[in-house]
Amino acid sequence: MSVFKHGVRPLSRRHSLAAMFVAGAGLTALLGAPAFAAEADLVLFNGKVITVDKAFSVQQALAVRGGKIVAVGGAEVAAEYTAPVRIDLKGRTVMPGFIDTHLHVIPLAPRQVDILGAKSIEDIKALVRAKAAALGPGEWITGYGWDEALFTEKRNLVKADLDQAAPNNPVALTRAGGHSIAGNSLALKIAKIDKVTADPPGGLIEKGPDGEPNGIVRERNSLFLDHVPAETWAEMKGPYIAAMRKLPPLGITSFHSASTSIDDEPVGAGGLANSGAGLTIRRLQEIQRDTDHTLPRVTAYIAFPGEARMKAFGRKSGDGDEWVRVGGIGEMPVDGGFTGPTAWTLADYKGLPGFRGKGRYTDAELQAIVDASARNGWQMAMHAIGDAAIVQTVNAYAKALDSYPEVRARDHRWFLDHFTIMPADATMTKMADYKVRIAQQPNFLYNLEGRYRSTLDDWRLEHNNSVATPSKKFGIPVAFGSDNLPIGPMVGVYAAVTRKGMSGEVIGPQEAVSIQEAIRAYTEVGAYLSWEEKLKGTLEVGKLGDMIVLDADPLTVDPGGLRDIKVDLTIINGKVVYERGLSRP
The missing domain is CATH 3.10.310.70 (Diaminopimelate Epimerase; Chain A, domain 1)
Incomplete structure (x- = not known):
């Protein structure tokens, strides 16, 4: 019997149709199912289910109905639930899908x-x-x-x-x-x-x-x-969809779009007469509808539109639904980056006396953006890479939160995007006091090792892209993402756990975290930044059925092999949207 009758593609040869059973078929009988088993849409069984719950417990099976998890547990789950799609994991590992908190969807235009x-x-x-x-x-x-x-x-x-x-x-x-x-x-x-x-x-x-x-x-x-002829949305919609289809094979089930605007809203409601061809809230919603919700969920950073347009738009961070949500004001670079390199640092670049990169804003200019965002109830998600930029941004955040105590009293979840060069303890303490969080890219340590070695002094090199100190010493939640360098989450997990660059040498071992901590930072903490930790980021009853099946267990594999782990299946909303070895439209 073909599973195409149920709207699901077959599994690969390695884990093929023999692993899938129609409701009421032999598996439930073998497991002694009750006469009246509960109905589900999807059952995964006979594997290791890394739940990322509070205890980081590992189970054997789970069931999804209506896009949400209805059961997580042992072998009894497979017996208690019938489903049109049943997947025998054959010992493979399931974990929550990755949530990339900083990703640019980069389409391939005709030119x-x-x-x-x-x-x-x-x-x-x-x-x-x-x-x-x-x-x-x-x-x-x-x-x-x-x-x-x-x-x-x-x-x-x-x-x-x-x-x-x-x-x-x-x-x-x-x-x-x-x-x-x-x-x-x-x-x-x-x-x-x-x-x-x-x-x-x-x-x-x-x-x-x-x-x-x-x-x-x-x-x-x-x-x-600015001199390149502009494309239209009609020309670019297909390439944007093609770019987003590359994410499920990497295990990404949600991401924060770091380059989004409200430009195509109606004029007078926050939009512009000429909206260009970039991603917007409305266009992301259109993409989700037109692809039948088979692409990752999106939280959209919004480029600061000015206070008048912000007020006219009427919505704010956190608004939206489980598919497309309004994110923070970002990424709005406060400085450059080390790919320039122009990140703004408090000390001279190594070998470049007098050069410390560049800031983008005066204190007054940055404060105006942050204050306007605070007045209108928006989250802050500013790009700050160098320690000088981090100090300036944290000071602006703190001043705004002092000026608007009602915002500080709320669960505002403002954060710094990147946080590459850790500042002095006084700034770290201020971040903790004002509950300023971090969205970081641990993969930078791997991919930008050469740039860091050539530009940073010993202390800044050792503590670049630090995770352990902010989270363990100062209690600041750190979420992971990629910023496209590269996008694959396994590189970030590998770098956070091993602190190894491309050369294989360890840089700053004191900033390493455990594999459990790295997984949580790439799942649950990512959901936290968009106020969605009760909706996704862990595999618990009542949460969204967003998960991935891996060909190896990241909890037991040698850390040096983390980059080699492959995603076999990606499941969004309880539906298989990617299977390794099979192409999809």
């Missing part, structure tokens, strides 16, 4: 080249050359995701490389992380950038030994991208 993960500059040149041939001369070519740490050449991409690939097309390729961009000579000419061009506010134009721009601009990608 873009897919350079994410490229292993060499020569590979990128070949992709650009092919795109130039397809588009014809004069057309802009863009792309996202190059990373010099992955290149065999072990250097940055510069204008000379792109000139060789596409001399007759303006080219601008954004580095992974989004804090710098490389353009070719034609792009520089269009942007009117030459050897006498001053650095833009908050940004930096790199120059070569001859004083000429080398093509790299830090923290002001817009100098190039």
